[in-house]
Every structure is written in C-alpha cells, then in structure tokens.
Amino acid sequence: xxxxxxxxxxxxxxxxxxxxxxxxxxxxxxxxxxxxxxxxxxxxxxxxxxxxxxxxxxxxxxxxxxxxxxxxxxxxxxxxxxxxxxxxxxxxxxxxxxxxxxxxxxxxxxxxxxxxxxxxxxxxxxxxxxxxxxxxxxxxxxxxxxxxxxxxxxxxxxxxxxxxxxxxxxxxxxxxxxxxxxxxxxxxxxxxxxxxxxxxxxxxxxxxxxxxxxxxxxxxxxxxxxxxxxxxxxxxxxxxxxxxxxxxxxxxxxxxxxxxxxxxxxxxxxxxxxxxxxxxxxxxxxxxxxxxxxxxxxxxxxxxxxxxxxxxxxxxxxxxxxxxxxxxxxxxxxxxxxxxxxxxxxxxxxxxxxxxxxxxxxxxxxxxxxxxxxxxxxxxxxxxxxxxxxxxxxxxxxxxxxxxxxxxxxxxxxxxxxxxxxxxxxxxxxxxxxxxxxxxxxxxxxxxxxxxxxxxxxxxxxxxxxxxxxxxxxxxxxxxxxxxxxxxxxxxxxxxxxxxxxxxxxxxxxxxxxx
Amino acid sequence: xxxxxxxxxxxxxxxxxxxxxxxxxxxxxxxxxxxxxxxxxxxxxxxxxxxxxxxxxxxxxxxxxxxxxxxxxxxxxxxxxxxxxxxxxxxxxxxxxxxxxxxxxxxxxxxxxxxxxxxxxxxxxxxxxxxxxxxxxxxxxxxxxxxxxxxxxxxxxxxxxxxxxxxxxxxxxxxxxxxxxxxxxxxxxxxxxxxxxxxxxxxxxxxxxxxxxxxxxxxxxxxxxxxxxxxxxxxxxxxxxxxxxxxxxxxxxxxxxxxxxxxxxxxxxxxxxxxxxxxxxxxxxxxxxxxxxxxxxxxxxxxxxxxxxxxxxxxxxxxxxxxxxxxxxxxxxxxxxxxxxxxxxxxxxxxxx
Numbered sequence: 001x002x003x004x005x006x007x008x009x010x011x012x013x014x015x016x017x018x019x020x021x022x023x024x025x026x027x028x029x030x031x032x033x034x035x036x037x038x039x040x041x042x043x044x045x046x047x048x049x050x051x052x053x054x055x056x057x058x059x060x061x062x063x064x065x066x067x068x069x070x071x072x073x074x075x076x077x078x079x080x081x082x083x084x085x086x087x088x089x090x091x092x093x094x095x096x097x098x099x100x101x102x103x104x105x106x107x108x109x110x111x112x113x114x115x116x117x118x119x120x121x122x123x124x125x126x127x128x129x130x131x132x133x134x135x136x137x138x139x140x141x142x143x144x145x146x147x148x149x150x151x152x153x154x155x156x157x158x159x160x161x162x163x164x165x166x167x168x169x170x171x172x173x174x175x176x177x178x179x180x181x182x183x184x185x186x187x188x189x190x191x192x193x194x195x196x197x198x199x200x201x202x203x204x205x206x207x208x209x210x211x212x213x214x215x216x217x218x219x220x221x222x223x224x225x226x227x228x229x230x231x232x233x234x235x236x237x238x239x240x241x242x243x244x245x246x247x248x249x250x251x252x253x254x255x256x257x258x259x260x261x262x263x264x265x266x267x268x269x270x271x272x273x274x275x276x277x278x279x280x281x282x283x284x285x286x287x288x289x290x291x292x293x294x295x296x297x298x299x300x301x302x303x304x305x306x307x308x309x310x311x312x313x314x315x316x317x318x319x320x321x322x323x324x325x326x327x328x329x330x331x332x333x334x335x336x337x338x339x340x341x342x343x344x345x346x347x348x349x350x351x352x353x354x355x356x357x358x359x360x361x362x363x364x365x366x367x368x369x370x371x372x373x374x375x376x377x378x379x380x381x382x383x384x385x386x387x388x389x390x391x392x393x394x395x396x397x398x399x400x401x402x403x404x405x406x407x408x409x410x411x412x413x414x415x416x417x418x419x420x421x422x423x424x425x426x427x428x429x430x431x432x433x434x435x436x437x438x439x440x441x442x443x444x445x446x447x448x449x450x451x452x453x454x455x456x457x458x459x460x461x462x463x464x465x466x467x468x469x470x471x472x473x474x475x476x477x478x479x480x481x482x483x484x485x486x487x488x489x490x491x492x493x494x495x496x497x498x499x500x501x502x503x504x505x506x507x508x509x510x511x512x513x514x515x
Numbered sequence: 516x517x518x519x520x521x522x523x524x525x526x527x528x529x530x531x532x533x534x535x536x537x538x539x540x541x542x543x544x545x546x547x548x549x550x551x552x553x554x555x556x557x558x559x560x561x562x563x564x565x566x567x568x569x570x571x572x573x574x575x576x577x578x579x580x581x582x583x584x585x586x587x588x589x590x591x592x593x594x595x596x597x598x599x600x601x602x603x604x605x606x607x608x609x610x611x612x613x614x615x616x617x618x619x620x621x622x623x624x625x626x627x628x629x630x631x632x633x634x635x636x637x638x639x640x641x642x643x644x645x646x647x648x649x650x651x652x653x654x655x656x657x658x659x660x661x662x663x664x665x666x667x668x669x670x671x672x673x674x675x676x677x678x679x680x681x682x683x684x685x686x687x688x689x690x691x692x693x694x695x696x697x698x699x700x701x702x703x704x705x706x707x708x709x710x711x712x713x714x715x716x717x718x719x720x721x722x723x724x725x726x727x728x729x730x731x732x733x734x735x736x737x738x739x740x741x742x743x744x745x746x747x748x749x750x751x752x753x754x755x756x757x758x759x760x761x762x763x764x765x766x767x768x769x770x771x772x773x774x775x776x777x778x779x780x781x782x783x784x785x786x787x788x789x790x791x792x793x794x795x796x797x798x799x800x801x802x803x804x805x806x807x808x809x810x811x812x813x814x815x816x817x818x819x820x821x822x823x824x825x826x827x828x829x830x831x832x833x834x835x836x837x838x839x840x841x842x843x844x845x846x847x848x849x850x851x852x853x854x855x856x857x858x859x860x861x862x863x864x865x866x867x868x
Contacts, residue, residue: 019862086724087732087739102740112727193689193727195867203691206592207858209620351592358593362600369604382604465593469560469586469606480566480589 012204012213021200028183028196028224030114031121035182036175038122042270043129044171048159049263051137053253056260061267062134063505068274069127069451070501072458073120074187075478075494078487079278080120081191084111117192121185123274125178131447132174132409136167139413142250155253169412172232173405179228180347180401183221187460197221198349205352218352225347279498285491294492298477302496305473308388308463309456312395317449319396320403324411325437329419329429346401350394350461357394357466361385387468394462399455403448410444411437454501474500558584559798562598563611564591565785570611573814577805583798598626598790607790608799611653614693618650618786619851627788630800638807638825642846643784652784652847653806654821657749657840658698659780661768663737666744672774673702673781676744677717685721686733686742690866691858694730694748694783699857701781701843701850708856715864726867731755731764738764748783753820753833772840779841785821 049055050062082088091108100106110116140163148158164171186198197217205214255263345353361384369379384390418436438445460475467476474493481490563570567589574585590597595617598605610627612618621627622645631648643652660671676685688695702711723742733745734755745768755765772780787806793799805811812823817831829835843850861867 015859016862020865020868023865023868081728085728085732086741087735092739112725193725193867202592203858203862207691207696208855355593355596358597358600362602365604366602379604381606382601385600386606461592464590465597467588469588476589480568483566483591 010213010216012208012210013216016200016204016213020195024195024197024200025220027114027194028198028221031118031189031194031196032179032182032224034115034118035121035125036179038118039126039129039178040171040175042122042126043131043174044133044164044167046126046267046270047130047133047137048163049267051134051250052155052159052163053255053259053263055255055263055267057264057268061264061271064271064275065130065267066127066505067271067502068124069131069454070458070498070505071124071275071278072460072475072478072494072497073124073181073185074191074460074482075282075487076124076274076278077117077120077188077191078482079281081111081116083281084109084116112191112193114192114194117189117194120192121182121188122178123270125181126270126274128177128451129171129174131451132170132406133167135443135447136170136409136413137163138250140166145251149251155251170409173409176225176229176232177346177402177405180225180344183225184347184349186349186351201349201352214352218348222344222347225344279495282491282494282498285488286495289488290492294489298474298493298496301472301474301477301493302500304471305457305475305497306500308391308395308473309453311388311392312399312456313449313453315392316396316400316403316452317407317445319400320407320448321441321445323404324407325433327408328411344401345397346399348398350398350459351465353398354394354462354465357390357397357462358385361390361393385466388471390466391463394466395452395456395459398459398462399452402451402455406448406451407441407444410441410447414440450504453504457497457501557582557795557798558586559608559795559802560606561585561587561609561611561802562594562607562790563587563589564594564617565589565611565613569819572818573806573811576811576814577802580805581798581801583801585802595620595624595626599624603792605790605792606794608793608795609802610788610790611785612787613785615652615697615784615786615847615851616693616854618645618784618788619848619854621788622647622649626791628791628793628796630789630796630803632800632804634804635807638812640824640826642844643786643824645788645848646846650786650788651803651807652786652824653812654785654815654819654824655782655842656785656821657772657780657782657842658694659747659749659752660771660773661734661737661745661747661752662771663740663743664767664769668769669771670775671744671771672777673698674714674774676721676746677714679717679721681721681744683721683723684743685718686723686736686745687726688729688733688746689726690715690861690864695746696854696857696861697783697850698746698781699861700853701845703853703856703860704845704850705778708860711857712860712864715860715866719864719866731761734764734768735761738767749822749834749837750820752837753831756833770837772838774843775841778845779843782842782847784824784847 046061046065050058050065055061084090086103086108094100094106094108098106111120144166145158145162148162149155153161183196184198186202189196189198197220201214201217201221204210204217348356362382365382365384365386368383369381372379414437418440419432458475460479463473464476464479467473474497477493478487478490478497481487481493487494561570561574567587570587574587578584594610598607598610598621601607610621612621627649629645629648635644635648635651639651643655644650660673660676662669662671675681690696690699699711699715702714706714723736728736730745730747730751731754733742733747734751736742737745749770752765752770755761774780787803789796789799789803806815807825809825809828812825812828815821816823816828816834820831820834822830822834
C-alpha cells in the first residue's frame with residue numbers, strides 16, 4: 001500500500017511499479033528467504049555435527065568448512081554458471097555420451113534461475129552461520145544439555161530443545177548477515193540473470209538517472225531488512241543465556257556406520273561445492289593462461305589489497321569492541337544506538353555506499369580546499385574522497401555489521417556477574433577490561449577481525465569507485481578481466497585473493513586450538 | 516553501577532580524543548602524499564570506463580612520444596557521480612567511455628568542456644562527435660547479428676528478430692545492457708515508440724532462453740545448437756577467433772551486417788571528452804589529439820578489433836576481411852536522445868524477465 005501510494009506520486013516509480021517492480025520484489029523476497037533457509041541448514045547442521053558427533057575427519061573439516069568464506073561470491077557465480085550452463089562442459093559431456101542433440105532431448109536443471117542463484121549464494125555464505133553456531137555450541141553450558149538428558153531427552157531432542165535455542169542469538173546474527181549480504185548483492189545475481197530490487201536501484205540510478213527514486217527503492221530494501229531483524233529480536237526478547245563455565249567437556253554422540261557415511265558426506269559435499277571445486281577450476285585456468293610475469297605484476301595489487309583490508313579490519317574490530325562494551329557497560333539511554341546504527345551498512349549495495357560517501361566527503365573536501373584557498377595556502381586536493389581513506393572508511397561502514405555481530409555475540413556469552421566482580425575487588429574499569437573482558441573476548445575479536453579482513457579482500461564495487469590513481473587491488477584486477485569476459489586470465493588474481501584470505505583463517509584456527 | 520557508567524564515559528572520551536588525534540595524523544600524511552603527487556609536472560589523469568589494460572599500450576606510446584605520464588582509473592558504475600562530487604577539485608582531465616550514452620550523460624550533467632581543433636574536426640566524421648565539441652568518438656563498433664552457418668547465408672535486418680520464423684531460435688544478453696539499449700534507441704529513432712514496443716515483445720517471444728550472459732556466450736550457445744541467431748558487437752568476433760578455446764564457436768557462425776538495403780547497421784562508439792575542470796588541460800589536449808592520430812587509431816584498431824573512427828585508417832586485416840558495410844547515418848547524438856524511452860520500453864516488454 002505504501003508502495004502503491006508512492007507510485008502515484010512519482011512517474012518513474014509508477015512506470016516501474018506497473019512493469020517490472022512486482023517481479024523484482026517477489027524475486028528479492030524469494031531469494032532472501034531461500035538463501036537464509038539454506039545457509040541455516042548448511043551452517044547449523046555442519047556446526048552441530050562437528051561439535052557434537054564423532055564424525056570422521058572432524059579436525060580437518062572443522063576449518064575446511066570455513067574456506068568458502070575466502071571465495072568471492074561473484075567469482076563462484078561466474079564459475080558455476082559457466083560450468084552448468086547448456087553450453088558448459090557438464091551438459092556438453094552428457095550430450096556427447098548420450099547422443100542428445102537439443103535441449104528438448106533431455107532435462108537438466110537451469111542454473112540461471114532463482115533456485116540456482118539461491119543454492120550457489122548459500123554455498124559461499126553458510127560459513128557465517130557455521131562459524132558463529134560452532135562457537136556458540138562450543139561455549140554453551142554443557143550442564144544444561146546434561147540436565148536435559150537426565151530429564152529423559154534423547155540426544156537429538158536435547159540438541160533441538162536445548163542446544164539450538166541456546167545458540168539462537170548467535171545464529172540469528174549470522175542469518176541477518178547472510179540476508180544483508182544477499183540483498184545488497186548485484187554482481188552475483190546478475191550472472192544468474194535474476195533481477196532483484198538491486199537491479200531496479202541500479203536501473204533507476206544509472207539508466208534513468210533518477211537518484212531520488214533509486215533512494216526510495218534502497219529504502220524499501222532497508223525496510224525489509226529492518227523488519228526481519230527487529231522481528232527476530234522481538235521474538236527472543238527477554239531470553240538471556242550466559243555460561244560461566246565455558247570449557248566443559250562436550251558430550252559427543254557416537255555415530256553408526258551409516259550415519260557416519262551420511263554426515264561426513266554432507267560436510268565434504270559442502271566443502272567440495274563451496275570451495276574445492278571452484279578453487280580447482282581456478283587453478284586449472286591459471287595453469288592454462290598464466291605465467292610468472294603475470295604473477296610479478298600482481299605483487300603490488302596484493303600489497304594494496306592487504307593494506308586496505310588490514311586497516312579496515314583493525315578499525316572495524318576496535319569500533320565494534322568499543323560499541324559493544326559501551327552498550328554492555330554504560331547505563332546511557334542511547335547506549336544501543338551506535339552498534340545498531342552502524343550495523344546497516346552491510347545491507348547497502350557497495351556502489352550505493354560509495355556514492356553516499358562521495359556525497360559526504362565531497363563537500364567536506366571542498367570546504368577544506370576552499371578554506372586553504374582563502375588563507376592563500378596551497379590547496380591539498382581531495383584528501384578525503386580521493387585517497388585510500390575513503391576506501392577504508394567504506395569498508396569499515398560496510399562491514400561494521402560483521403564485526404559488531406561477532407563481538408556482541410561474544411559479549412553476550414560473558415555473564416553479567418563478571419562485570420561486577422573486578423569492581424568489588426577494587427580494580428578500575430581499564431583494569432577490568434584488560435584482565436577480564438578482553439581475554440574472554442579474544443576468540444570473538446579474532447573472528448571479527450578475520451571476517452572483515454576476508455570480506456575487504458573480496459570487496460569490489462566500493463574500491464572500484466573510490467580508489468585514487470595508480471591504485472589497483474586484486475579484486476579490481478579480476479573485475480577488469482571478467483568485465484571483458486576473460487576470467488581465465490584473471491584466475492591468478494582470484495587464487496591470490498583466496499590464498500591471502502586463507503592465511504588468517506588457518507592462523508586463526510591454529511591459535512584457537514592452542515587456547 | 517552508575518559510577519561504573521560514568522567512569523566508562525570518561526574513559527570513552529579519552530579514547531575518542533585519542534582516535535581523533537590519530538585520524539588527524541593520518542589525514543595529514545595523506546594530504547602530504549597527495550599534494551606531492553599532484554605537483555608532479557607533465558601528467559594527465561584519465562577516468563576510463565574502458566578496462567585499463569586495453570588502453571595502456573596507447574598511453575605507453577603517448578608517454579614515449581611526449582614525456583607526459585598518464586594516470587588511469589577504470590570504473591563503470593558511478594564514475595559520472597564521482598566526477599560530479601569532486602567538482603572543481605577533481606583531478607580528472609580526460610574521460611574515456613565505451614558507449615555513447617555515457618558521453619551524453621557526462622555532457623548533460625555539465626561535466627565536460629568543449630575543445631576543438633582542426634586536428635580533431637578533420638579526423639572525426641561529424642556523426643560521431645558532439646555538435647558543441649564536448650565529446651568525440653574514437654572507434655566504432657557495429658551491433659551485428661550472428662547467425663549459425665547451418666542456416667546458410669542469410670540477409671537479416673534488426674526488424675527480422677521479431678519475425679515468427681525465428682521462434683525459439685534467438686539468444687541475447689540482457690536487454691538492459693548499454694549496447695542493447697542503444698540499439699533499441701536506434702529502433703525508436705527509425706520506427707517510433709509504439710512499433711518498437713511491438714518489435715520488442717515479438718523479439719522476446721522468439722528468444723530461446725531468458726536474456727543472460729555475454730555477447731560471446733550467445734555465440735557459444737549457437738555453437739551448442741541452443742539457438743541460431745544472436746546479437747553481438749563486432750569486435751567480439753575477432754576476439755573469439757583469436758582465442759584458442761573460443762575459435763570453434765566463432766567458426767560456426769556468420770557475422771551479418773543488418774539493414775544493408777535500408778538505413779544501415781547500428782553503430783556505437785567508444786569516445787572521449789575533456790573534464791570540465793581539467794587541471795592539466797594542455798596535456799589533456801595533447802592526449803586527445805594523439806588518440807585520433809593515425810598511429811594511435813591504427814593501434815586501437817589492431818588491439819581491440821574495432822573500427823577506427825578515421826576514415827583514412829584501415830581496420831585490422833581480420834576486421835577488414837568481414838567486408839565493407841553501410842552504417843546508420845543518423846547522428847549518434849540524435850539516437851541517444853531516445854535512451855530513456857528505450858529503457859522504459861524494455862521494462863514494459865519485460866524483456867529480461
């Protein structure tokens with residue numbers, strides 16, 4: 001109704017409303033729901049299996065399941081649409097084997113559809129759910145589960161009735177991250193020829209040149225997300241679970257042979273489809289199309305990528321820590337505001353965010369330059385919007401939700417009683433944070449830093465639009481080649497993004513095993 | 516509890532001042548780097564919609580000849596917006612685009628400055644430059660119709676894409692891709708809005724599959740017998756022939772120049788314009804004149820398989836072998852005026868859905 005009333009007041013909007021917008025909105029909703037649903041299934045189940053069963057290869061799977069995170073979604077989309085397309089190698093081989101001549105001779109699923117897009121996007125996004133759910137399961141108070149078992153619950157029942165509800169806040173945060181990433185996406189769905197609200201935003205802004213309508217559409221997108229997030233928070237309002245004995249012995253369910261087969265098959269399939277297969281394709285392309293000279297050319301872009309991602313990860317994590325602790329420890333009425341507000345950057349498509357930053361820093365830059373001019377100083381140029389400052393800022397805004405979510409779910413695990421303990425012992429706030437909260441939060445801080453780092457390495461639209469001269473990153477390299485339909489030659493950059501993203505994942509995994 | 520809160524706030528304030536201080540230091544160092552960078556003499560800054568690696572050989576040659584260093588940023592979405600926001604402090608001197616509509620957008624938003632010289636005016640035919648000299652075409656590319664060799668040689672017009680004899684036989688990329696929008700705009704210029712909408716609807720009904728993928732992907736689909744006819748830019752044919760794996764796709768199709776017996780094939784341009792506040796306008800002028808020189812046009816034609824905009828420079832041998840063709844003579848500026856209408860019609864026909 002709101003849409004319809006808006007439609008009557010705006011020509012372009014009413015045109016879109018009468019033609020393509022209802023389809024776009026339907027696609028957006030279906031895509032969002034299915035990606036969240038699939039990611040929840042993939043992520044929660046694999047986390048539960050890894051934590052609560054004796055599935056074979058557990059130690060390896062534990063971190064292999066994180067690897068799809070290092071894969072840029074647009075890349076996986078490109079690879080999979082190519083692979084499963086009618087003209088792709090799989091259908092070609094099938095046709096050759098069975099001597100089929102045309103698409104009418106057989107049935108094969110169409111990858112360029114909503115279900116295809118949902119599945120592939122879920123395959124790269126489920127590790128968010130997996131990661132946060134796994135941490136939650138591991139840090140749960142195992143006594144509660146044991147109590148459930150004593151009351152006569154089966155292992156399955158105690159998981160669904162005790163462990164899962166306890167992990168719900170963490171899983172909900174992960175799900176909202178997945179939802180935001182999905183709805184803000186443009187490049188990935190584009191490969192699947194699926195049109196969503198983001199398509200409409202770009203069309204109105206770049207095609208019709210109507211920024212106001214584009215803004216209105218972006219607001220609809222934000223409203224959808226806001227609605228979902230608030231509804232979820234409402235649904236679990238008043239629930240609060242904390243554990244003060246996190247390092248308990250975790251009960252492991254012994255699997256039968258058949259169960260073992262299915263469960264390890266499930267986990268390996270996720271790793272295979274989300275990481276190993278696309279990575280193998282990239283390696284094959286790199287062997288065919290690249291050489292050492294190309295690798296040398298990628299040194300500088302790699303350093304640039306690492307540099308901006310490092311800054312962004314560090315700043316976003318510090319801010320998240322600040323906001324999270326402020327929210328926890330302050331009694332200010334507005335204490336929720338900073339962390340809630342900063343969380344929505346993730347739902348904004350990268351290009352739109354970049355534009356918003358240009359709109360903010362552009363005038364500031366002008367002010368600085370005009371000021372310099374009025375004092376007859378040399379004008380400094382565009383020091384905010386024309387340097388890597390803008391890129392780092394964009395990354396921090398865009399990925400703050402990830403850092404906030406991870407750290408606040410870590411903070412929620414710390415019992416409130418601990419906040420008061422050091423105070424009664426005479427330690428000051430700084431001492432308390434240093435001695436108590438920060439050590440307890442160390443895993444969450446590492447995870448937050450890692451996630452923002454990996455996301456920043458992959459990010460494309462904002463860095464593309466905001467970068468200064470002679471500043472190439474790995475993702476820009478890939479984009480240049482993809483947009484000229486030559487991913488093969490960009491395979492090496494893609495491998496580098498993945499490998500450089502893997503370094504902190506592996507390092508993180510090791511340091512977690514040490515603690 | 517209240518104590519703790521207040522303490523926390525004090526502590527926060529200290530932290531915030533600390534962060535502020537850090538930001539200022541960072542900013543100062545940025546500004547230092549930046550100002551040292553803009554003081555370097557004899558440079559020209561290019562904002563390019565075209566991939567940097569495609570234009571780098573040209574810029575290298577320019578630097579070799581003149582000693583002027585060329586800095587490039589490549590981006591697509593939002594480039595005009597960035598330029599507009601930067602305003603008079605923008606470092607950009609030259610804009611390179613791969614499509615007429617971007618040039619028109621830059622012009623309409625008053626982001627270009629007019630510059631003309633005899634060199635430019637003599638080199639570039641009037642239908643491929645702005646009336647007010649704010650932008651110039653550099654290369655042209657045809658929107659061709661590719662057809663499977665198994666159909667035999669055919670004589671095809673854009674209008675035929677709506678012919679029911681091709682039902683289920685046509686493939687294309689998204690209707691909203693800039694190249695297709697420009698084609699639809701040229702249809703509006705030739706036939707008017709109502710007829711173009713009917714054409715779009717019938718064209719859509721003829722599609723073998725939902726619009727998707729790239730121009731090359733459509734030729735691949737023809738090779739796989741998914742369809743017989745596709746739309747595609749001319750240079751992709753050359754690029755496919757040069758690629759080991761894609762050569763078989765291209766070998767299976769004819770490249771057709773549509774509408775040869777009437778208005779001529781639809782042609783788009785890649786082009787350039789000088790930024791309104793170009794800080795290095797002298798170098799920028801030199802670069803513009805270099806880009807239309809015979810040498811540069813030759814290089815352009817060879818590296819990207821496009822048609823040089825100069826009539827006295829031959830396209831590459833391969834491109835020339837596709838034969839001469841008649842191009843739609845309507846000025847691109849006129850065609851581009853129908854751009855928004857074209858987009859609306861494409862939405863109205865639900866072409867991509």
